[in-house]
Amino acid sequence: xxxxxxxxxxxxxxxxxxxxxxxIKEILGPQSIQLDDAAILKVxxxxxxxxxxxxxxxxxxxxxxxxxxxxxxxxxxxxxxxATPLYLSCALILEEGLELKVLKDILNSMRQAAEYAGVKFVxxxxxxxxxxxxxxxxxxxxxxGVFEKPAQRHQIRPGDKxxxxxxxxxxxxxxxxxxxxxxxxNLVSDCAPLNHLIKKVTAVCPQGxxxxxxxxxxxxxxxxxxxxxxxxxxxxLFEENLPIPNEVKGICEMLGLxxxxxxxxxxxxFIVSPECAEEAVSAMQDVKEGKRAAVIxxxxxxxxxxxxxxxxxxxxxxxxxxxxEQLPRIC
Amino acid sequence: xxxxxxxxxxxxxxxxxxxxxxxIKEILGPQSIQLDDAAILKVxxxxxxxxxxxxxxxxxxxxxxxxxxxxxxxxxxxxxxxATPLYLSCALILEEGLELKVLKDILNSMRQAAEYAGVKFVxxxxxxxxxxxxxxxxxxxxxxGVFEKPAQRHQIRPGDKxxxxxxxxxxxxxxxxxxxxxxxxNLVSDCAPLNHLIKKVTAVCPQGxxxxxxxxxxxxxxxxxxxxxxxxxxxxLFEENLPIPNEVKGICEMLGLxxxxxxxxxxxxFIVSPECAEEAVSAMQDVKEGKRAAVIxxxxxxxxxxxxxxxxxxxxxxxxxxxxEQLPRIC
Numbered sequence: 001x002x003x004x005x006x007x008x009x010x011x012x013x014x015x016x017x018x019x020x021x022x023x024i025k026e027i028l029g030p031q032s033i034q035l036d037d038a039a040i041l042k043v044x045x046x047x048x049x050x051x052x053x054x055x056x057x058x059x060x061x062x063x064x065x066x067x068x069x070x071x072x073x074x075x076x077x078x079x080x081x082x083a084t085p086l087y088l089s090c091a092l093i094l095e096e097g098l099e100l101k102v103l104k105d106i107l108n109s110m111r112q113a114a115e116y117a118g119v120k121f122v123x124x125x126x127x128x129x130x131x132x133x134x135x136x137x138x139x140x141x142x143x144x145g146v147f148e149k150p151a152q153r154h155q156i157r158p159g160d161k162x163x164x165x166x167x168x169x170x171x172x173x174x175x176x177x178x179x180x181x182x183x184x185x186n187l188v189s190d191c192a193p194l195n196h197l198i199k200k201v202t203a204v205c206p207q208g209x210x211x212x213x214x215x216x217x218x219x220x221x222x223x224x225x226x227x228x229x230x231x232x233x234x235x236x237l238f239e240e241n242l243p244i245p246n247e248v249k250g251i252c253e254m255l256g257l258x259x260x261x262x263x264x265x266x267x268x269x270f271i272v273s274p275e276c277a278e279e280a281v282s283a284m285q286d287v288k289e290g291k292r293a294a295v296i297x298x299x300x301x302x303x304x305x306x307x308x309x310x311x312x313x314x315x316x317x318x319x320x321x322x323x324x325e326q327l328p329r330i331c
Numbered sequence: 332x333x334x335x336x337x338x339x340x341x342x343x344x345x346x347x348x349x350x351x352x353x354x355i356k357e358i359l360g361p362q363s364i365q366l367d368d369a370a371i372l373k374v375x376x377x378x379x380x381x382x383x384x385x386x387x388x389x390x391x392x393x394x395x396x397x398x399x400x401x402x403x404x405x406x407x408x409x410x411x412x413x414a415t416p417l418y419l420s421c422a423l424i425l426e427e428g429l430e431l432k433v434l435k436d437i438l439n440s441m442r443q444a445a446e447y448a449g450v451k452f453v454x455x456x457x458x459x460x461x462x463x464x465x466x467x468x469x470x471x472x473x474x475x476g477v478f479e480k481p482a483q484r485h486q487i488r489p490g491d492k493x494x495x496x497x498x499x500x501x502x503x504x505x506x507x508x509x510x511x512x513x514x515x516x517n518l519v520s521d522c523a524p525l526n527h528l529i530k531k532v533t534a535v536c537p538q539g540x541x542x543x544x545x546x547x548x549x550x551x552x553x554x555x556x557x558x559x560x561x562x563x564x565x566x567x568l569f570e571e572n573l574p575i576p577n578e579v580k581g582i583c584e585m586l587g588l589x590x591x592x593x594x595x596x597x598x599x600x601f602i603v604s605p606e607c608a609e610e611a612v613s614a615m616q617d618v619k620e621g622k623r624a625a626v627i628x629x630x631x632x633x634x635x636x637x638x639x640x641x642x643x644x645x646x647x648x649x650x651x652x653x654x655x656e657q658l659p660r661i662c
Contacts, residue, residue, distance in 0.1 A: 008654065011661070012548030013652060013653040038412045038474075039381070040478075041378050041379075041380055043376065044376075046372070048369040049370045049372055049418060049420065050370070051422045051454055051455065051473050052422065052456045053423075053456055053458050054458075055465075057464075081371065083371075089473055093424075122380060123382055125382050125384050127384050127385075127386045127660075129466065129660065130659060132463075133388075133465070134464070135464040135465065138458075140456075140473075142382050142422075142471075147371075218343025218347075219343070222343050323344050323345045328342055329341075330342070
């Protein structure tokens with residue numbers, strides 16, 4: 001077998017069959033790419049369905065790679081809906097010339113991430129693009145999750161707390177550091193699945209969780225703006241409570257960025273009723289992905305539709321939706 | 332709004348929200364891209380789940396475009412499993428600089444194809460790649476279908492008939508003609524959804540359908556090889572029954588290709604019990620996608636594991652699995 005991807009690996013003949021059966025299927029698991037065109041699955045009557053394409057550059061970065069990201073990103077989209085992620089698809093767009101070893105490393109990373117998150121690959125697709133018309137590898141993962149109980153929505157109210165499960169800005173800044181050849185010890189992507197953490201928190205506060213969303217592209221600020229932009233409420237963040245690592249602060253200052261707008265890949269923002277806040281934080285701190293969970297803000301009635309930061313001495317700074325984040329291909 | 336795609340359209344800020352809400356969502360339908368990260372769907376207990384990335388070059392071709400292809404390809408993957416396709420995702424990878432008009436034309440084509448096939452877009456994702464690192468647009472559609480009755484498998488036996496719903500080789504040759512600037516009147520892609528046709532045929536022959544598969548990359552020959560390669564049986568095709576249009580024959584001869592290895596995008600190969608063959612063909616001929624359906628071969632016991640062609644005068648020609656088809660980016 002060739003040690004690099006050839007266009008023939010994508011054109012429906014023996015080489016493609018070999019790549020699928022001897023490489024992809026062997027690594028991702030026997031169910032991964034069925035002989036048939038689709039997987040047959042048994043599910044509950046209510047499912048969650050999501051899709052995400054991953055095009056991160058570079059494909060390997062401190063704390064992860066495009067494969068780990070592709071698994072966790074889709075797992076997280078399902079988990080924040082309150083669903084239990086079960087099944088993933090794996091659609092690869094490969095650039096001709098990609099080293100087979102690189103593909104295998106990424107597939108192995110996908111398998112490990114899937115095992116840790118508790119999901120299975122059940123169907124897939126592989127396309128090859130001639131050299132120079134794609135960038136190494138793009139991965140699409142679609143996912144299906146089931147609801148163990150029906151999805152519920154509770155009304156957000158003033159006084160509700162904003163909680164995050166740990167440090168802000170690590171994924172985006174780890175990518176930017178790598179892309180700019182800046183070595184920063186201890187700065188690694190936070191790429192992680194959030195389903196275990198969410199399961200724990202929702203078990204503790206079944207009625208108190210008003211909203212969950214992973215803070216990816218656009219960062220914490222984008223998620224919070226989406227929550228309040230059509231609402232009569234505002235969100236106030238307490239500057240001194242924000243868990244922003246010094247490494248993230250440092251490189252953000254160098255590059256002129258605000259950590260609140262930087263992508264995370266293992267962070268979920270919760271809005272919870274005030275009675276539940278303490279229990280929720282402590283439930284998060286019980287799992288690996290939530291060790292440094294903290295209340296970072298609250299829902300208020302002033303400045304309706306806005307997100308703003310309150311400093312220790314009472315100063316206020318608006319955090320509007322940006323026209324464009326300055327970090328392309330962060331995921 | 333810019334008339335071309337900018338990297339900022341993919342980076343989580345206002346421009347991305349505008350693109351999603353004012354362009355994608357407006358064209359594909361209000362359900363298309365939910366505010367939340369995943370769609371919540373009500374389904375049967377047994378579903379089919381599939382994914383396909385589309386990277387066809389050129390993106391517009393006689394008889395269709397990448398958008399129509401992306402809808403029909405995924406609809407067909409579900410339909411050949413015996414499922415009723417219901418929900419699609421739409422994940423776009425856009426090259427910076429793509430004209431917004433081109434994107435809108437493709438999205439409109441997706442909407443039309445979805446309406447005709449009877450499926451809805453329920454979730455999506457958009458990424459932008461810097462100019463020169465992708466090729467205009469790649470589309471991934473994952474799909475979910477439901478089983479109106481449990482999926483069944485009946486054993487293939489000698490004497491079973493091989494049926495196809497119409498002309499062979501049109502999609503691949505329409506693409507190749509376009510790519511090589513050869514104008515061939517009447518040669519258009521067969522890109523079409525197969526779910527309506529399959530529903531009709533399975534209603535007529537509920538027990539007689541042994542196998543269905545759309546003959547895409549690798550063509551009819553690849554599908555037939557997959558059926559018999561692990562089996563004690565062979566497949567004999569009757570050369571004079573093969574519906575190969577003269578336009579396809581002509582350009583295949585010019586390019587040194589065999590139409591049986593050329594991709595189709597609206598053709599399904601059925602294996603049916605001999606009692607059902609006539610009814611199945613006539614049921615197909617009742618719908619637009621099956622007007623020229625024909626019995627093209629049968630299951631035999633000689634040459635086990637092989638596919639071969641029998642000529643009018645009794646000559647035999649093997650149709651092995653090719654190492655590589657010579658048509659990259661055909662879908």
